Amino acid sequence: MNPTGKKFLSLFLVFSLLMLSVNLYAKERRGANLIITTKDGQQIEGELITVKPISLLLLNTEGKDVSVDIADIKVIKIVKKSKALLGAGMGFLIGAAIGAAVGGSLEAGWLVIEISAVLGGFALGILAGSIVSSEGKDKTIQIEEMTDLEIQETLDYLRKKARIRDYK
Secondary structure: OOHHHHHHHHHHHHHHHHHHHHHHOOOOOOOOEEEEEEOOOOEEEEEEEEEOOOEEEEEEOOOOEEEEEHHHEEEEEEEOOOOHHHHHHHHHHHHHHHHHHHHHHOOOOHHHHHHHHHHHHHHHHHHHHHHHHHHHOOEEEEOOOOOHHHHHHHHHHHHOOOOOOOOO
């Protein structure tokens, strides 16, 4: 590999480490975003604050606490944030680095290195974006037809996604 390719690769690695360490910064824990449909057809949206023994406590979009009894719930939808753009961006950067390294190893001019970097970036960006987008699908839980044991298992699952996990 020529010196220019090594410089580009080392710059890419430093940039990647900085971008990937962003999640290490401390920030307040957030609960999952839920859309609850009650048996009477009403929809309640909000962040899951905690799971109580017989109800869910949500912070709705207006900033008010809303308590929903488990017995009144028909469907719970867990809304997941899509990470397709993040996956596509990281894929583009990695693909561009690989493309530039391959173009640099050919010992061709800058135009070949740039073209191979762009093509590699787009190819891996599209692939990574499509793979990551499939992980961001919402989860729907049908509470109405569950047994008491299944409801308790669901509440334990939701407790892990709440802002306050250990409500007493």
